[in-house]
Amino acid sequence: MSHSDKDSVRIFDTTLRDGEQSPGASMTIEEKIRIAELLEAMRVDIIEAGFAIASNGDFECVQKIAQQIKQSTVCSLARAALPDIDRAAEALKQAARPRIHTFIATSPLHMKVKLQMEPKAVIEAIHASVSHARNFVDDVEWSAEDATRTEMDFLCQAVETAIKAGATTINLPDTVGYTTPREYREMFQSVINRVPGAAKAIFSTHCHNDLGLAVANSLAGVEGGARQIECTINGIGERAGNAAMEEVVMALRTRADAMPYHTNIETTSIMKASKLVSTVTGFNVQNNKAIVGANAFAHESGIHQDGILKNAETYEIMTPESVGVTKTTLVMGKLSGRAAFADKLKDLGYELGDNAFQDCFRRFKELADRKKNIYDEDIIALVDDEVATAENRLRLVALNTHSSTDGTAVADLTMSIDGEPKKSVVYGAGPVDAVFNAVKDVMDWHPRLVIFQVHAITQGTDAQAECTVRLEEDGRTVNGQGADEDTITAAARAYIAAMNKLMIKREKRAIAATG
Numbered sequence: 001m002s003h004s005d006k007d008s009v010r011i012f013d014t015t016l017r018d019g020e021q022s023p024g025a026s027m028t029i030e031e032k033i034r035i036a037e038l039l040e041a042m043r044v045d046i047i048e049a050g051f052a053i054a055s056n057g058d059f060e061c062v063q064k065i066a067q068q069i070k071q072s073t074v075c076s077l078a079r080a081a082l083p084d085i086d087r088a089a090e091a092l093k094q095a096a097r098p099r100i101h102t103f104i105a106t107s108p109l110h111m112k113v114k115l116q117m118e119p120k121a122v123i124e125a126i127h128a129s130v131s132h133a134r135n136f137v138d139d140v141e142w143s144a145e146d147a148t149r150t151e152m153d154f155l156c157q158a159v160e161t162a163i164k165a166g167a168t169t170i171n172l173p174d175t176v177g178y179t180t181p182r183e184y185r186e187m188f189q190s191v192i193n194r195v196p197g198a199a200k201a202i203f204s205t206h207c208h209n210d211l212g213l214a215v216a217n218s219l220a221g222v223e224g225g226a227r228q229i230e231c232t233i234n235g236i237g238e239r240a241g242n243a244a245m246e247e248v249v250m251a252l253r254t255r256a257d258a259m260p261y262h263t264n265i266e267t268t269s270i271m272k273a274s275k276l277v278s279t280v281t282g283f284n285v286q287n288n289k290a291i292v293g294a295n296a297f298a299h300e301s302g303i304h305q306d307g308i309l310k311n312a313e314t315y316e317i318m319t320p321e322s323v324g325v326t327k328t329t330l331v332m333g334k335l336s337g338r339a340a341f342a343d344k345l346k347d348l349g350y351e352l353g354d355n356a357f358q359d360c361f362r363r364f365k366e367l368a369d370r371k372k373n374i375y376d377e378d379i380i381a382l383v384d385d386e387v388a389t390a391e392n393r394l395r396l397v398a399l400n401t402h403s404s405t406d407g408t409a410v411a412d413l414t415m416s417i418d419g420e421p422k423k424s425v426v427y428g429a430g431p432v433d434a435v436f437n438a439v440k441d442v443m444d445w446h447p448r449l450v451i452f453q454v455h456a457i458t459q460g461t462d463a464q465a466e467c468t469v470r471l472e473e474d475g476r477t478v479n480g481q482g483a484d485e486d487t488i489t490a491a492a493r494a495y496i497a498a499m500n501k502l503m504i505k506r507e508k509r510a511i512a513a514t515g
Helices: 029-041 056-068 082-091 108-115 119-134 152-165 181-194 214-223 245-254 267-281 302-310 338-347 354-370 376-388 431-443 487-514
Strands: 010-013 046-050 073-079 098-105 140-145 169-171 202-206 228-231 394-403 409-417 420-428 448-456 465-473 476-484
Touching: 010 202, 010 245, 029 046, 029 056, 029 267, 046 056, 056 073, 056 082, 073 082, 073 119, 082 098, 082 119, 098 108, 098 119, 098 169, 108 119, 119 140, 119 152, 140 152, 140 202, 152 169, 152 181, 169 228, 181 202, 181 214, 202 214, 214 228, 214 245, 228 245, 245 267, 267 476, 338 354, 338 376, 354 376, 394 431, 394 487, 409 431, 420 431, 431 487, 448 487, 465 487, 476 487
Parallel strands: 010 046, 010 228, 046 073, 073 098, 098 140, 140 169, 169 202, 202 228
Antiparallel strands: 394 409, 409 420, 448 465, 465 476
């Protein structure tokens, strides 16, 4: 089936920029690169890598992703200020497909209260910023912040100015999640019909989920003429989040009869992307989340189960395989060799270097000795944990804990710091508390524990536990993850992973202060 360009919807993923604005969702550069590589493999059209002028870390992240990514467009956000645009251009210098995304608020409230600018000055800033960005790149996106609360006549004037200055994409965001699908569709229709030269640009949606309408509004925007959707994996983002990429993509694919548009996304990688972002950010996906939730393809009702057994289409409007949900298998076990394990990793979409593969295989065999059934999810957790800790300077070497009903516990912990073993035996209010105290004692370092979460990866009493730890120190927040059949060991791995990230942040700040 062939599609015309007018039916094609570009996917602009802003997980690494807007998604990271979720409180506590900070990611390291290495984690962002992993996500960017997966987004490119999924055939995401545009990856917004960051806000280059926001910090040296953001600049470095945009720069490294720009160097790494060759097929997807790499984008950096910039305010309508020349230094912002210069910084974005510098970060994108080595990008194969660079885009500068500049924005300014256009609603009366934002112009008066936030910008303290008159409408005429805002129009002048739009022309100056877009023109300046075009000096560096041919692909310039302009956004009207708070477009849905902007007066229509002024919005049209602003869009016309941006297009005349050279903007190739026009984004009309629902910045505060205020609009409804009908209003949003009509806004796009009005602007596209009224603005001279509108056909020269691609129009884009960017919807927040404050009223739970982000996905519905994004699809309504497409019906109104938009051909780019800005979204994030798992819908993460500030406040209530953004439109969820997996939902808009699968809605367009599943309901092509009602919405005759298509994207280039390789949908079988959706679940893998969801799990990676969840692991990196520490934000668990709710069980009843559309497309990627644990219950999205689960059926407990007897009537539903009967229907599914007769014909899956009775209660499933898409197949689990279409979004990368694997059929759980039990063929891997303690007798499985390296070749079988490597083949399983390939089936699950992983490619590891030799050292990482050997370490992961060793942990797989250790798990198989303790656990009767090895599920795909168990292997995925092992790999994600191994990849996440591959470059860690801190590692768990050995751990023994003892606890009693009187509330006291002791942890005997050995960990490696830059290859040197360190040991501590410490008491705590419970085994997890004792383990965390032991790590802090070894490091002589006491950051604040913000979040500690545990969930089972698979079913059964021998299920692997996946733990997430969030630590904070001097305004710096990091997440660490760890997986193991033993919950206490998983907690230790997560805490050490978080400490490793915090140590790196502390050292970078010290270097910056002396530099």
